Amino acid sequence: MTNVLELRGITKRFPGVLANDKVDISLREGKILALLGENGAGKSTLMNILYGLYKPDEGKIFVRGREVEIEGPNDAISQGIGMVHQHFMLVPVMTVTENVMLGIEPVRGGVFLDREKVAKRIKEISDQYGLEVDPHAYIKDLPVGIQQRVEIIKVLYRAADILILDEPTAVLTPQEVEGLFKIIETLIKGGKSIIFITHKLKEVLAIADDITVLRLGTVVGSIKPQDATSEILATMMVGRDVSLVVQKGPAKPAEPVLVVENLYVRNERQHLTVQGVSFNVRKGEILGVAGVQGNGQTELVYALTGLLPLESGSIHLLDEPIHRATPRDILERGVAHIPEDRQRHGLILTFPIHDNLMLCTYYKDPFAKGISLQPVSIFKNAEELVEQYDVRTPSIYLNAGTLSGGNQQKVIVAREFSRPIELLIASQPTRGLDVGSIEYIHKQIIKKRDEGAGVLLVSSELDEILALSDRIAVMYKGRIMDILDADKTSKEQLGLLMAGVHPAESSRK
Amino acid sequence: MNNSSIDISSAIERRRRISFGVTLLVVGLVIYLLFGSNTKPGSLTTFGLNLLGSQAIEVSDLVIPALPAVHLMAAIAVFTGAYQLARGVRSTGWLIGILAFTFVFAFLMWAAQDKSFNLTGMLQSSLVRATPIALAALCGVISERAAVINIGIEGIMLMSALVAVVTATVSGSLYVGLVSAIIMGGLVAAFHAFLVIRFKVDQIISGVAINIFGAGATSFISSRFMAHATDKLNNSGTFPIIAIPGLSKIPVLGPVLFENNLIVYLTILLVIVMHIMLFYTPWGLRTRAVGEHPKAADTLGVNVYFMRFVNVTLGGMIAGLGGAYFTIGSVGRFDEIMTAGKGFIGLAAMVFGNWNPIGAYTSSLIFGFADSLQVKLQILRVPIPSEFLLMAPYIVTMIILTGVVGRAIPPAADGQPYEK
Numbered sequence: 001m002t003n004v005l006e007l008r009g010i011t012k013r014f015p016g017v018l019a020n021d022k023v024d025i026s027l028r029e030g031k032i033l034a035l036l037g038e039n040g041a042g043k044s045t046l047m048n049i050l051y052g053l054y055k056p057d058e059g060k061i062f063v064r065g066r067e068v069e070i071e072g073p074n075d076a077i078s079q080g081i082g083m084v085h086q087h088f089m090l091v092p093v094m095t096v097t098e099n100v101m102l103g104i105e106p107v108r109g110g111v112f113l114d115r116e117k118v119a120k121r122i123k124e125i126s127d128q129y130g131l132e133v134d135p136h137a138y139i140k141d142l143p144v145g146i147q148q149r150v151e152i153i154k155v156l157y158r159a160a161d162i163l164i165l166d167e168p169t170a171v172l173t174p175q176e177v178e179g180l181f182k183i184i185e186t187l188i189k190g191g192k193s194i195i196f197i198t199h200k201l202k203e204v205l206a207i208a209d210d211i212t213v214l215r216l217g218t219v220v221g222s223i224k225p226q227d228a229t230s231e232i233l234a235t236m237m238v239g240r241d242v243s244l245v246v247q248k249g250p251a252k253p254a255e256p257v258l259v260v261e262n263l264y265v266r267n268e269r270q271h272l273t274v275q276g277v278s279f280n281v282r283k284g285e286i287l288g289v290a291g292v293q294g295n296g297q298t299e300l301v302y303a304l305t306g307l308l309p310l311e312s313g314s315i316h317l318l319d320e321p322i323h324r325a326t327p328r329d330i331l332e333r334g335v336a337h338i339p340e341d342r343q344r345h346g347l348i349l350t351f352p353i354h355d356n357l358m359l360c361t362y363y364k365d366p367f368a369k370g371i372s373l374q375p376v377s378i379f380k381n382a383e384e385l386v387e388q389y390d391v392r393t394p395s396i397y398l399n400a401g402t403l404s405g406g407n408q409q410k411v412i413v414a415r416e417f418s419r420p421i422e423l424l425i426a427s428q429p430t431r432g433l434d435v436g437s438i439e440y441i442h443k444q445i446i447k448k449r450d451e452g453a454g455v456l457l458v459s460s461e462l463d464e465i466l467a468l469s470d471r472i473a474v475m476y477k478g479r480i481m482d483i484l485d486a487d488k489t490s491k492e493q494l495g496l497l498m499a500g501v502h503p504a505e506s507s508r509k
Numbered sequence: 510m511n512n513s514s515i516d517i518s519s520a521i522e523r524r525r526r527i528s529f530g531v532t533l534l535v536v537g538l539v540i541y542l543l544f545g546s547n548t549k550p551g552s553l554t555t556f557g558l559n560l561l562g563s564q565a566i567e568v569s570d571l572v573i574p575a576l577p578a579v580h581l582m583a584a585i586a587v588f589t590g591a592y593q594l595a596r597g598v599r600s601t602g603w604l605i606g607i608l609a610f611t612f613v614f615a616f617l618m619w620a621a622q623d624k625s626f627n628l629t630g631m632l633q634s635s636l637v638r639a640t641p642i643a644l645a646a647l648c649g650v651i652s653e654r655a656a657v658i659n660i661g662i663e664g665i666m667l668m669s670a671l672v673a674v675v676t677a678t679v680s681g682s683l684y685v686g687l688v689s690a691i692i693m694g695g696l697v698a699a700f701h702a703f704l705v706i707r708f709k710v711d712q713i714i715s716g717v718a719i720n721i722f723g724a725g726a727t728s729f730i731s732s733r734f735m736a737h738a739t740d741k742l743n744n745s746g747t748f749p750i751i752a753i754p755g756l757s758k759i760p761v762l763g764p765v766l767f768e769n770n771l772i773v774y775l776t777i778l779l780v781i782v783m784h785i786m787l788f789y790t791p792w793g794l795r796t797r798a799v800g801e802h803p804k805a806a807d808t809l810g811v812n813v814y815f816m817r818f819v820n821v822t823l824g825g826m827i828a829g830l831g832g833a834y835f836t837i838g839s840v841g842r843f844d845e846i847m848t849a850g851k852g853f854i855g856l857a858a859m860v861f862g863n864w865n866p867i868g869a870y871t872s873s874l875i876f877g878f879a880d881s882l883q884v885k886l887q888i889l890r891v892p893i894p895s896e897f898l899l900m901a902p903y904i905v906t907m908i909i910l911t912g913v914v915g916r917a918i919p920p921a922a923d924g925q926p927y928e929k
Contacts, residue, residue: 053808053929074810089805091798092921102798103809105791112789154809 002065004029004193005050005081005162010059012045019045020056021217027162027193027210032184034208035197038237038434039405042217043197044086047164051083052076063162082160084151086167092140096133096150097122100157118157125156129186144292145176152183163187164195169203173292174462174495181207199237201230213237238435246439248446251470253282257423257454258304263313265296265303272311273299275478281423281454286445288469288486289458292498296478297458298340301427304456305337306330307345318422331360334422338412338429340458342405346412349401353393354382356400357415381418389414390440406437413444424448427458442468462494476500526597529604533590536612541583544619548576554618557627558761564752565763575622582615613882620891631878631885632765639870639877640776640838641666641848644831645855646862646869647779648824652698653864654787655820656800656922660716661701662828663852664723669694669832671727674843675735677745677836686745686837687771687830694829695822697723702821706814709926720852728845735843747841748772772830772838776870779827783866796820800920803927813927828852850903857906863917879905 005027012020020042027033037043048054050061052070060067063079070076076083090099101118108114119135126132131149139147148168155163165184169177184194184207198204204211205225213220213236220236234242258281265274274296281287291297302308304315306327315322317333331337339345347356358367358378366377382396391410393403400411409429416424426445430438445468449455459465465472466486473483474497481497496502556571589598589607598604617626645662652659659665669690677686701719704710735743748770757767787793798806799816807813831851836843854876861875862868883901886893 051808072810073808077810083808085808089802089808091802091805093801094794094798098794099805102794102806103811105794107791111791113791113794 002029003027003062004064005195006062007046007050008060008062010046010049010056010061012042012049012054012056018217020049023059023214023217023219025212025219027195029193030188030191031209032188032194032196032207034204034211035195035214036199036201036204036211036233036237037214038199039432040216040434041214041237043214044166045217046214047083047166047195047197050076050081050164077158077160080159080161081164082155082158082162083164084148084155084166084168086170088144088147088151090139090147090150093138095136095138096142096153097135099139099150100135100154104158121157122153125153129156129190130183131156144171144294145173145179148172148176148180149183152187161191162193162195164197166197167199168196169198169200171293171460173498174491175499177203201233201237204228204233205230215239234435242435242439246442246446246467248468249450251285251449253285253470254452256280256282257318258456259314259316259319260304261314261316263300263303263315264311265299265308266311267299267308273478274303276313277475277478277480278313279473279480279483281456283422283454284449284452285470286449286455286457286468287483288465288472289456289475290462290465290472290494290498291460291475293460295475297427297460297475300475301337301340301425301456301458304330304425305335305339334420336416336419336421336424336453338409338416338424338426340427340431342408342412343401347400347408350399352397353386353391353400353403353411354378354396356411357382357385357396357418360415361419385414385418389417389444406433409433409437409441413441417444417448421448421453424453424455425458426455428460429457430459430461430464438464462491462498465494466491474498526593529598529601530590530594533586533593533604533608535590536608537583537586537588537590540579540586540611540615544579544615545576545583548579548619548622550576552576552622554578554621554623555625556621557625558629560627560629560633560764563764563768564757565760566758568760570625571628573618575618578618579615582611582618586611620886620889624889626885626889629761629764631881632761633768634881634884635874635877636765637769637773637839637877638880639873640773641831641834641851642855642858642876643776643780643870643873644827644834645852646858646873647776647783647866648694648698648828648831649856649859650824650862650864650866650869651783651787651796651827652821652824653859653923654800654920655796655817656803656920656925656927657702657705657817657821658712658716658924659698659701659821659824659828660713660853660856661697661719661723662831662855663848663850664716664720665694665697665825665828666832666835666848666852667723667727667846668697669829670835670847671730671832671843673833674745674836674841675742678742683745683748683837687833690833690837691826691829694832695826698825698828699818699822701825702818705926706817706821709928712924712926724846727843731843731845739842743842745837745841748838770838772834775830779830780866780870787866797920800922803922807927807929817927831855854902854906860917860919864919876902876905 003026007023007025010020010023023046025033025035035043045054049056050070052072052075061070068079070079097115097119100122106114106117122135131153133146133149133153139150168180172180187194196208205228208225210222211225211228212222213233215237260280261278263274263277264272267273277300279287289297299308303310306325310323317335322330322333343349358381362368367374379396386393386396389410391407391414393407400408403411424445429441429445445455445457457465457468469486471483472486472489472494474481474494476498477500481500481502552575554573554575556573558570559565559567585607592598593604645666648662649659672693673686673690676689677683697719701715704715705712750768750770753767757763787796795806795811795816798811799813803813835847855873858872858876859869861872879902883898886898887895
């Protein structure tokens with residue numbers, strides 16, 4: 001068995017960080033290598049080096065046994081290396097054909113784009129690998145799963161035989177993931193070799209031929225899927241034993257704390273992205289909102305926290321309407337918010353940690369008296385919270401931007417949980433965090449529930465929703481498809497709902 | 510659930526329909542009351558269709574009874590408004606067109622009653638006055654399609670205008686002046702591109718600096734050196750009118766389209782070339798990709814910085830041509846601040862034209878029309894103070910920029926520097 005691709009001793013330093021430290025990986029021809037690691041383990045840096053977007057400080061790259069220099073994407077492409085990026089590199093206002101041909105456009109009459117020729121080639125590739133797509137459709141009109149196909153076609157159009165898939169399942173529904181796995185099988189049969197980057201253990205076990213685990217920029221080890229289990233892989237990834245199951249007792253739901261009726265919300269671009277949503281959250285329970293990203297969850301949370309105005313409908317918090325309440329008014333009534341984009345809405349990165357820890361209540365005693373802030377109580381508050389919520393930082397006087405993602409999130413959790421709350425709105429609370437921080441934040445959310453707060457948990461990670469929620473609402477295209485009891489549902493059922501299909505309907509067909 | 514969402518979107522539709530319908534009714538009423546009551550019954554308005562000294566075959570002038578025509582316009586507006594309220598018209602473009610046409614036509618009827626008004630002449634001067642605006646707009650289109658905002662067009666045009674007249678006067682050749690102006694425009698834009706791409710200087714600040722420098726430098730050179738040496742430095746003459754054989758004989762259209770100078774023809778040619786370039790060539794595809802999603806272009810091996818640099822520079826050369834129009838294309842000498850905001854109006858035309866060359870040219874024609882209407886009305890001695898008439902093109906600019914006429918969508922990465 002030959003290695004089609006080998007990286008030897010790759011080292012990449014960024015200011016203050018060693019992103020890759022003497023990394024060796026090898027990809028066998030016609031096989032799938034899973035590159036497993038937490039966010040920040042150096043997977044993406046490594047692949048960007050391979051694709052020529054970064055230059056390594058040390059190390060060598062061998063393609064089919066020959067050492068190669070990769071100076072930019074063009075070099076990678078000419079070596080037959082193609083990359084499907086985690087954030088799709090597609091121009092939304094252009095057609096599939098235009099996106100595929102960009103950079104290597106065939107011309108007619110010397111200067112004019114030959115769209116037809118490319119469209120024909122796309123059809124051929126579609127047929128060969130089962131990647132059905134309309135070459136003349138605009139990207140902005142296509143669902144995410146199809147957009148991913150376009151990305152794969154883009155790579156195949158450039159005749160790549162080494163494919164790098166960077167977190168390809170992050171934005172897909174479970175059904176779309178299955179579809180992707182089928183496509184990957186066809187690709188392998190067609191003689192391609194694939195590097196599959198992920199942090200999801202189950203996917204690795206399902207699909208990989210070889211597994212290489214990265215941690216903090218170094219290769220921890222390689223293992224065959226038949227020798228591995230989720231627990232072994234998790235331990236390799238994190239470097240210590242972790243519990244993958246969230247411990248929680250049964251919920252004791254009481255009266256509703258949040259009642260939403262027939263809510264319509266427009267996003268900043270004036271599209272109606274929440275369309276007639278009704279639900280309630282009771283004290284002492286966690287309502288999970290599942291759904292593929294971009295189905296109105298963001299706008300729903302913005303409306304509930306006063307960041308976007310309502311188009312119509314009503315929101316009641318503890319029987320009082322909060323339709324026109326300002327964000328401050330809402331948080332003073334006992335709503336805590338862990339925002340989706342922690343760096344934009346959760347923290348002021350250029351402010352010190354101690355100031356970030358009092359942002360909600362800075363104008364009140366003990367942080368302010370009259371018009372002046374009270375540094376002594378601000379520092380004291382910060383010292384206590386950093387201690388209590390295990391924020392790992394050398395000092396409370398450092399800027400919040402210097403913290404790692406997990407610790408930034410802990411600062412937000414500390415601030416929001418340290419005041420008396422009735423309702424917790426947590427939007428993607430663990431996105432991009434390491435396993436240790438995820439464990440911690442999950443425990444804190446359960447703790448709040450057990451103290452009697454209502455929790456609205458919005459997440460696009462189905463595993464997280466299933467692990468924490470007592471009831472689950474599934475959002476699709478701005479509507480709630482259904483609200484289910486968490487212990488009476490399955491991943492498959494939720495997956496169908498996330499794709500906009502009622503399981504009852506599909507079985508009737 | 511389904512029904513309620515349809516209700517909401519149809520409610521928005523209804524709101525739009527009502528607001529358009531009511532506007533049309535109001536315009537109809539205004540036409541009737543304002544122009545109708547001030548137009549003398551039995552007065553005639555003469556629209557001249559022949560241009561003095563043109564090669565076109567002569568046709569008889571259009572003579573229209575003023576009052577019935579005003580009433581007809583009011584009726585059309587009211588009828589369209591009522592139809593819109595009752596049934597709804599799909600095309601917003603048609604509604605705006607009818608609204609503008611009825612109002613402007615009725616206004617002309619009233620203003621020119623018992624007088625003669627040369628329609629062909631006004632259309633011809635609209636096209637000529639639209640030319641510098643269109644060139645500024647085309648400069649904007651090509652820069653912003655590659656995601657670089659260039660608000661320094663005004664300054665670039667001023668500098669090119671001065672360079673054009675000085676080089677043309679000194680060398681004695683208008684073509685030397687033209688080429689120098691284009692090179693000047695290219696150089697200034699390349700400097701702008703260098704600052705904002707290489708050093709990521711704020712694009713607005715760099716553009717404002719170019720405008721201030723352009724105004725200051727040209728005014729200084731003009732008053733310090735050129736005022737005392739007009740014949741040696743500031744007297745170039747202008748490009749002659751070239752009548753296209755055959756086509757210029759067509760009545761009305763001939764004098765308007767086919768009896769112009771070189772720069773006007775070049776502008777129309779540029780519009781067509783840029784349209785083809787942007788939408789039918791690899792260069793255009795890459796330019797648009799760089800303006801919409803530079804990272805995507807980069808991962809496919811397109812050099813984002815190079816594409817931006819070249820497009821901004823090309824845009825500057827087009828603005829340079831626009832600058833040349835002011836001096837060697839129009840009056841043959843340089844005056845301080847002679848561009849009078851045309852560069853900015855060009856940017857408005859770019860927005861209104863939805864960042865498309867053809868759209869930008871069409872909206873430049875609207876601005877040119879507003880500008881030449883204003884001049885004609887002063888000649889007709891309309892009882893409106895001339896200061897107000899002078900505002901016409903700028904008021905049109907403001908109305909368009911407020912987004913009343915529908916919001917245009919700029920290239921997604923417009924104005925953002927690209928970081929690898």
